[in-house]
Each structure stands twice: as structure tokens, then as C-alpha cells.
Amino acid sequence: VLTTSALIDAGKVTPRTRIRVPQNLPVMDRVIHDYFQHDLIKLTLAGVIAKSSNIGTVLAARQFEHAELWSYLDRFGLGHKPNIGMPIATRGLLPPVSSWTDLTQATVAFGQGVSVSALQMISAVNAIANGGEYISPSLVQGRATAGDGSVVGTDVASRSRVISPQAARATAKMMEMVTTEGAGTAPGAGIAGYRVAGKTGTAQQVGSKCTCYDGSLAVSFGGFAPADDPRFTVYVVIQKPKGTASGGGTAGPVFRKILAALLQKYAVPPTNTPPAALPVEW
Structure with a gap:
């Protein structure tokens, strides 16, 4: 991103x-x-x-x-x-x-x-x-x-x-598509009623003994909400998850729970603006 x-x-x-x-x-x-x-x-x-x-x-x-x-x-x-x-x-x-x-x-x-x-x-x-x-x-x-x-x-x-406000807004809209059902890889990171921008991540890890990729992973999900008027940025990393894991499927739901708790605790209302609707294919 x-x-x-x-x-x-x-x-x-x-x-x-x-x-x-x-x-x-x-x-x-x-x-x-x-x-x-x-x-x-x-x-x-x-x-x-x-x-x-x-x-x-x-x-x-x-x-x-x-x-x-x-x-x-x-x-x-x-x-x-x-x-x-x-x-x-x-x-x-x-x-x-x-x-x-x-x-x-x-x-x-x-x-x-x-x-x-x-x-x-x-x-x-x-x-x-x-x-x-x-x-x-x-x-x-x-x-x-x-x-x-x-x-x-x-x-x-x-x-x-780092980048212009216009570029940041355009990027946030693309990140919204990540949490959009039917379009992105992490609909499970979305929060009902809110525009949520996010991005998945999967990284290979370097072992301390071999100083090479040791087969383990770190999966992550980072983003912010409301996407068009951000109040909180959250980043979740899960080190060496067991079984089949992904940024969207494993870290995304944790991201959603933390972000939803913050929005509720600080009484952040939804912006009630139309969500991003960018084409993902052509």
C-alpha cells in the first residue's frame, strides 16, 4: 500500500x-x-x-x-x-x-x-x-x-x-475495497455501519539460528476508521500462527474487535457517507 x-x-x-x-x-x-x-x-x-x-x-x-x-x-x-x-x-x-x-x-x-x-x-x-x-x-x-x-x-x-492529501484519500478508498464483501481479501475486518480502510500482510520470518527464512510466518492487518474521517489507526501482527493463516482471515478479525471497541468506547459515530465503490477488475 x-x-x-x-x-x-x-x-x-x-x-x-x-x-x-x-x-x-x-x-x-x-x-x-x-x-x-x-x-x-x-x-x-x-x-x-x-x-x-x-x-x-x-x-x-x-x-x-x-x-x-x-x-x-x-x-x-x-x-x-x-x-x-x-x-x-x-x-x-x-x-x-x-x-x-x-x-x-x-x-x-x-x-x-x-x-x-x-x-x-x-x-x-x-x-x-x-x-x-x-x-x-x-x-x-x-x-x-x-x-x-x-x-x-x-x-x-x-x-x-510524504504524499499529498489527494493521494492519501485515493489510497484510503482503495484500502476500503480490501474490507468490502465480494471485492477484497478481508471482509471479516469490516465493521457494520462504518467505512473501514485496511490492508493485509504476510511476511516470511528469518530464523535466529540459520539467519535464513525458516518457514515461519507473521500475518498482519493494519488500517483505520472511519476511512473518510479517521479517528483510530490499528495494526495487528500475529507471529508464527499455527495451521493455515492469512492477514485477512487471521489478523483481520482481531483488528476488527480492537477497532470496534475503540469506536464504541470513544463514541465515534459513523460518517454516513457512501462507501468506496472502485472497480477491482476490468
Whole structure:
């Protein structure tokens, strides 16, 4: 979703851009697949997000030069250690653009070629909810002095624009299609009466002993509501789920329960506006 929001901001695509998505996609010496089997399918960019197509994302991202995509992801906070005053915060991994190949861009575009923490990911998704403006994350309301002497908290949080408000709104509408019955992969993350924007995620995990992919997964779901006037951003990660698991089917319902509880607790009313109705196929 970060890649597609960047493409929209750069004026290279719209949610209705048509993409022919083949069964698989050779890139250099590797072959990229989608999580679901299919022949040639015709998806819009909104459909690429709704169906969570790795191949569609890679094809769309080819309109970027390597440095363009890297710059957007850098501004979304990837590769930067959040200043929250705690040593457990990590910078993750966004490979330096000087090392990128076409395969690097392809895997980074759909999220496999980067390493991020939950805090980094929710902060990036929150930038879309916040009209395209990134706000550095805080665990302290107000301000506090950390053990290393740095001042942290919401009073000293920084703000920077990553994408335009128009691009953020367009991305939010595409994310709505993810939770739309019959269109997206996670209708179970939707909340009756509310417009909910979200995105699934599935990541391979690196084992501590082999420092290689060890076969385990982390599944996730992140999003916000109301989609057209966001009040809360929620991100759920389930590490090493047992059995068959997916971002939409496993993390999505947990996301829904947390978000529904927040909307109820803080008496956030539905916006009563028409939901997004973007075409996902053509």
C-alpha cells in the first residue's frame, strides 16, 4: 500500500489504472508469484490492493526509478529508528538504493525486500490516515526525558509530508475495497455501519539460528476508521500462527474487535457517507 500510494502521489497511476496480471512474473533469476493461483487476470490498481497481488504491485512499481521508490519509503519512516526513548526500538532494514537491482525493487515494492517493526508499519499506515502527513511515533503523551537524556513524547513529535492529501484519500478508498464483501481479501475486518480502510500482510520470518527464512510466518492487518474521517489507526501482527493463516482471515478479525471497541468506547459515530465503490477488475 505504501508503494501504490507513492505511485498515485507521483502522478503515475490512479486507482482505476488497468494492469494485466500474469500467472507468474520472472524477475532476473527469480519468479514472483501471488498467494493465490490464477491465469492472466485483469485488475485495476484498486484491485491489486483489494486482492493483495504481489505481481500487480511489482508491475505498477516499474514506473518508478529505483531512487524514486526508495525516497518515498524513506519518508514513510522505513529504515529509521523511531525516537521513542526505548532501546528496543529498531530501524529495520531498507536497503541503500545504491545496492538495488530490478529484483530488489520488485521485492521491496510488495514488502518482502524490507524489514520493518510493527511500530514503523503503523506509523506509515497512519500517515495515509493523516492525509499524507507522517507523524513520528510516541509512547508518551506530553513529554518525558529518556534515560539517554533525549526528550520524547507527543509534545516534541515531528511532522512531515510524504504524499499529498489527494493521494492519501485515493489510497484510503482503495484500502476500503480490501474490507468490502465480494471485492477484497478481508471482509471479516469490516465493521457494520462504518467505512473501514485496511490492508493485509504476510511476511516470511528469518530464523535466529540459520539467519535464513525458516518457514515461519507473521500475518498482519493494519488500517483505520472511519476511512473518510479517521479517528483510530490499528495494526495487528500475529507471529508464527499455527495451521493455515492469512492477514485477512487471521489478523483481520482481531483488528476488527480492537477497532470496534475503540469506536464504541470513544463514541465515534459513523460518517454516513457512501462507501468506496472502485472497480477491482476490468
